[in-house]
Amino acid sequence: MTSDHHDHPHSHDHDMERWKHDGVRVIPGNQLDPNVPSTPGMDRKAAINFARVGAQKLWAGTVSIKPDAKTGAHHHGHLESIIYVVKGKARMRWGETLQFTAEAGPGDFIFVPPYVPHQEINASRDEVLECVLVRSDGEAVAINLDIEPVEKPETVLWVDPVHRDPAEKK
Numbered sequence: 001m002t003s004d005h006h007d008h009p010h011s012h013d014h015d016m017e018r019w020k021h022d023g024v025r026v027i028p029g030n031q032l033d034p035n036v037p038s039t040p041g042m043d044r045k046a047a048i049n050f051a052r053v054g055a056q057k058l059w060a061g062t063v064s065i066k067p068d069a070k071t072g073a074h075h076h077g078h079l080e081s082i083i084y085v086v087k088g089k090a091r092m093r094w095g096e097t098l099q100f101t102a103e104a105g106p107g108d109f110i111f112v113p114p115y116v117p118h119q120e121i122n123a124s125r126d127e128v129l130e131c132v133l134v135r136s137d138g139e140a141v142a143i144n145l146d147i148e149p150v151e152k153p154e155t156v157l158w159v160d161p162v163h164r165d166p167a168e169k170k
Contacts, residue, residue, distance in 0.1 A: 025053045032061060037142035041071035042120065050138030059135040063120070064128055070121040073098060073147040076112065080136040083110040083120075088129035094118040098149040100156045117145055 025048075032045035033052060046052060048060040063083070065071065083090070083104075090104045094116050103123060104110050112118055122129040135141075 027052070029062075036061065036140045039071045039074045039142055039144055041065060041069050044133070044140075044142075046140065049140065055138040057136065057138060059133075059138055059140050061133050063131045063133050065120060065122040067122055067127055067129075068125045071119055073117055073119045073145040073149070075115050075117050075143050075145065076135060077141040077143060078114045078137075079141050080114060081112040082134045083112070084108075084132040084134075085110070086130045086132060088127045089123040090129055090131065091121040091123040092118060093121065093149065093153050095153075096147075098147060099153050101153040102156050102158070117147060119149070 027047045029047075032047050033049075034043070034045050036044055036046045036049075038044045042063050042065050044061060044063045046059065046061040048055050048058060050056065050059075059079075065088075085104050085106050085108045087106055090108075090110065091101060092104070092110060092112075093099075093101045094112075096117060098117065098119055102110075120129075
């Protein structure tokens with residue numbers, strides 16, 4: 001049940017005007033900001049961040065990687081990152097020598113914990129990899145690393161307490 005009566009004293013006209021400019025924001029996809037810390041091999045653009053909308057705890061944007069290309073090794077400091085694959089095939093490598101690897105396709109989410117050295121690779125020779133990226137702070141952090149990667153990384157399947165490795169014996 002809703003009511004038009006409120007017990008708190010304030011002006012509804014003031015609230016309406018304030019929310020008009022400080023409420024929901026729509027950022028058109030063709031107006032993303034390319035002036036963000038980046039890593040060689042990728043095209044990263046900001047949609048939501050502190051500078052653009054005042055976001056205090058989130059950074060969101062897009063990243064695209066050309067066919068058969070890869071980024072340099074990097075990490076994002078204290079930030080947690082989520083990558084959502086929109087189009088293409090992502091291959092992630094991570095670890096001190098990028099010794100681990102996993103792949104993700106359209107509809108898959110990738111979680112990158114703080115300080116984890118990693119590299120994004122477009123695993124397709126002819127399709128652009130397009131992703132949506134969200135980070136746990138309103139400012140972007142990208143620290144590029146000089147890592148000599150191992151020749152053959154170890155494949156790591158997604159495993160959690162509910163979804164076990166199919167090859168694992170019970």
